[in-house]
Amino acid sequence: MGFSKSLIQWYLQNKRDLPWRKTVDPYYIWLSEIMLQQTRVAQGLPYFLKFTEAFPTVEDMASANEEHVLKLWQGLGYYSRARNLHATAKQVAFEMAGNFPDSYAGLLELKGVGDYTAAAIASISYGEPVPVVDGNVYRVLARYFGIETDISSSGAKKQFTEVAASLLPKDDAATFNQAMMEFGALQCVPKNPDCGICIFNKECAAFLTGRVGQLPVKLKKTKVTDRFFNYLIIKDAAGNTVLQKRTAKGIWHNLYEFPLIETEKEVSGMEAVLLIQAEGRLGFTPKSITLLHPERILHKLSHQHLSIRFWEVEADAIVPHAIDKAEAMKYPFPIVIHNFMEKHWGNDLL
Structure with a gap:
């Protein structure tokens, strides 16, 4: 069985029961993806529930004042996400009649929506075959294929996106993208993954060569x-x-x-x-x-x-x-x- 089929099979057996996985509504997918940027699911989940209760539709969020949005976001950090969230809600509600763009290219026009978030929404909500590439995906691909490119370097994003695209089943992009993210979050974790139970331990280059702790490579240090x-x-x-x-x-x-x-x-x-x-x-x-x-x-x-x-x-x-x-x-x-x-x-x- 190939990489993609094995990964999807693993996902269907191991995926977490999360509210945004029960819908393809772009509003809920967008909200969850913005919240989970640089945030663990366990921390983001209560906020997702709080926001969807306060703002069941994008129009509800657009109609709220920014202070209400920021108060609900309080404690989640990276507050520019909340300000962008509110600005995008107004953009969709008031300029797009409440309808999110239905393509990857269109979604990139939204404030605070970059390549990763646009790819996630486009694939999950609309089935568009575009790969998602986030920290989890970098890690899984770098280890499985033994890629030693520095992920903070200028060419890394293009290289990893091309690898992910080559693996993407065109008829099931939504499941594959979610499987990649989930596998990185649950199995191929940053530190001390349990490679003994990994479905890929007979093919994974990092595991077979003892480099799990060294991949992915990230040389640039954050200046504090x-x-x-x-x-x-x-x-x-x-x-x-x-x-x-x-x-x-x-x-x-x-x-x-x-x-x-x-x-x-x-x-x-x-x-x-x-x-x-x-x-x-x-x-x-x-x-x-x-x-x-x-x-x-x-x-x-x-x-x-x-x-x-x-x-x-x-x-x-x-x-x-x-x-x-x-x-x-x-x-x-x-x-x-x-x-x-x-x-x-x-x-x-x-």
Whole structure:
């Protein structure tokens, strides 16, 4: 039996029972594919259920405001996906009468939809014979065929796409593409796969030559930037607080946070207090400044490591534009801030 038939047979016997596999509706396929970019199924599944309950159709999502979409997305990370999701929903609902493009080429015109997502939707929803190539597919093909091309190099995508296309059964692209992704997610995993039970262990080049741990090859390392955040949790005379929206492009764009003092390097507690006392944007002289936890919180993103401290800054007057804590919790926040609020404000919100 050839590679493709064996793979599809394995998939039909081992695939997970997932809600987006029970439909070919492009809205649900699109939603699941966007959510599962750089996200494990176990983490993405509750969000998929939450979104489909809140927005049963693409028109429902398009009609929502962006803050509602971001609040539902809170905790899933890579928030540009959520902003693109909302923009695409409006594009499909208002410019395309609610109908997703029915071809790979047409799907590429949608915001936030690249080669991989377009191929997944086109093959699963419309049966178009285009191969999907993601991290799972790179790994399966590199190991099975012993391909030593650096997957971060410029020519890798074209090479792996051609290999995947040569294996793709034209009459069953949907099943084959899903089988490739599932095999990489469940069997041919990145670290310590159980090759002893693998259906391909008699043909797999990496297994037969002892190179499973070396393939696929990825030489380019992600450059990580260290940043140092001091968040000011203002508490005015009424017990209210102040929020601000991150409008600058970059991480957490359009999410909410507390007033922020970012420093170029790590500063001592006393230096941070002096910076807060001198902060002109507060509009008041702090009555007291208290560090709300002894240890810095280290929050790791793909390209940035954030070292975060939260300071309570008390005012002895009413601060303009301050809102109460229960109202503040309704806004979309980066998960590290949301978790801190829940922990420190939990009793106040009961």
